[in-house]
Amino acid sequence: MKNYKRYLITSALPYANGPVHIGHLAGVYIPADIYVRYLRLKKRDVLFIGGSDEHGVPITIKARQEGVSPQDIVDKYHNIIKSSFEKFGISFDIYSRTTSKIHYETASEFFKTLYDRGEFIEKTTDQYYDEEAKQFLADRYITGTCPHCGNESAYGDQCEKCGTSLNATDLINPKSTLSGTPPVLRSTSHWYLPLDKHEAYLRNWILEENKDWKTNVYGQCKSWLDQGLQPRAVSRDLDWGIPVPVEGAKGKVLYVWFDAPIGYISATKELTPDWAKYWKDKETCMIHFIGKDNIVFHCIIFPAMLHAEGSYILPTNVPANEFLNLEGDKISTSRNWAVWLHEYLEDFPGKEDVLRYTLCANAPETKDNDFTWKDFQTRNNSELVAIFGNFVNRALVLTQNYFGGIVPQAGEFNDFDNVTFNEIASIKKNVEESLEAFRFREALKEAMNLARLGNKYLADTEPWKLIKTDEGRVKTILNISLQITANLAILMEPFLPKTAESLRKMLNINQFEWETIGSLLLPVGHKINQAELLFEKIEDSAIDQQLERLTRIKAENERKNTKAAPQKEPINFDNFSTMDIRTGTILEAEKVPKTTKLMKLKVDTGIDVRTIVSGIAEHFTAEELPGKQISVLVNLEPRKIKGIESQGMILLAEDFSGKLIFVVPENKTDNGALVK
């Protein structure tokens, strides 16, 4: 490990529109916490920074839905998140928030510095504006009919029904969610960070100087850099956020991704007046723990910001994890498909470390992984209870029974004793190597090997037999066994802090330092306390209860999905009769090259033969389409799609699973028959 003077460890700021779930923990907070605890044990100078990300549009929407202020929303979730982290044992030196005063000052100042230095470019674009509410509308504030699936309540950035990502200008009959009135286009100007200007620098920094980053991170960055970086807007028209600190920027705030990473800096400032040396001294090792969705922000955008500012260091590493699934399905806040930390803490009191263990042992380090309750139970029962807890219990109970809880005097070590004892130091080394390479699951497995070693040592030496014939030998054996438990109490501290603490209490030790691992930690004659169980078995009933909850949620989601969409607003007959729908027959079909969904169709509409482009290629093959009679909206204004002019729209029904079905005449009929 390169010897840095100090360490600055950040973990991604959780977004304060919901509580924290196991995906966050496995991907970010547990690895970060393990790493930090390890550094502290090594007596390194380290700061562990966290906080809530509290700006951005989704929070304002949530506030509006619940009829409260954005501040109410972030207060609520910030408190839930903060206290659940505390109870769980994520050992932040500070857990701050981006609505804090110091953050407003820091972020403004940061922006101002870049602004004064001419690091931004200003651009004017057209955006939807709500004349009644007198404000510009973020994409999320606009709803309308999805041009793809007809869902009436699609958002300006995405239709949640069909998953299509949209531009606000794509929506049919756009409506402002603020006033309900149709918005108008109005020009507005914003500041952009020209990432392209820093591209060469970033390319060299990541691709040449940081080849040792995790392959998923390195690959993702390379992909972005190869595509070429574009200027990115750093401001938005919104009333929730940090005001752009520039003359004439009324009603504009910093875009949330710009202010959020600066939150790491402001939190450090809030923590210590010495903050600058952690951010600006080359001898600081800065590490961002994040999930894979954050790679571009932490490896490209934030470094570009820091580099543009000029006085800051860049991260030494950004160990991003993949995603964790739950029982085979993606974790989703909106579908309530998650194990929430604050609920877990209530359902499994005192079992914080069991979750830490399971999530670390199965962390999505190289690819997406699956969390199952069954696996959780197995890991607890057959690893924590059977291997770790059991060994500790054996060693302590034997000592209690034979020597009244006093560490006995060891005789001379024989070869086997030496081999066993020396193994501790080698396990320490393996754990270090794994941790320093951010391979936490491997590190944990290696640490568990010390407990395995203990069990094997007892099985091989059989003190319960020897006690009848050779008490001196038993003293040596138990001395060594106890030394192993004491070493475990330190070695396990980063991974299972609460367990390590109770183990130290049992052993009656309070000094613990990483570098002492591998030595005789308990002096002869030392009194240990009564043995208590470190872990208890988790019964099927507790697991079944969790599984039942998930089954219930799944059923609820299904019910929501299979409910037909509500009726659209009423129209009159004239509205309807403006639509010219005809029967037609597909003559030719051909997949549009270089697209996934697009099919180019030649259709006989009875009026003429025309070209229609339709997004059906995932549902039908080009071969099965010709000859099929269908319904066509013929007077829809033509639109160029992928360079092909589409003159009409094929009518399709979409079922709940997203499957498309042609709307066809019951019997074959003439092309051009009017549908009315």
Place this chain on the structure above:
RNA sequence: GGCGAGGUAGCUCAGCUGGUUAGAGCGCAUGAUUCAUAAUCAUGAGGUCGCCGGAUCAUCCCCGGCUCUCGCUACCA
């Protein structure tokens, strides 16, 4: 479609720059054992290393093509 990551024992994953019989944990089977929360210890069974082709004396690891999963991105009138 473009890009990135992944596809290795029933499950979850290791396999560094190609070199004799491909590894671990859990699960499973058999045996040993009783100090311990029926926990532990030993042994064993299980793999055409996604598919096809190529280069090489030799490849899970290199090259080409295909396929599946996840993510980013384009597209959906």
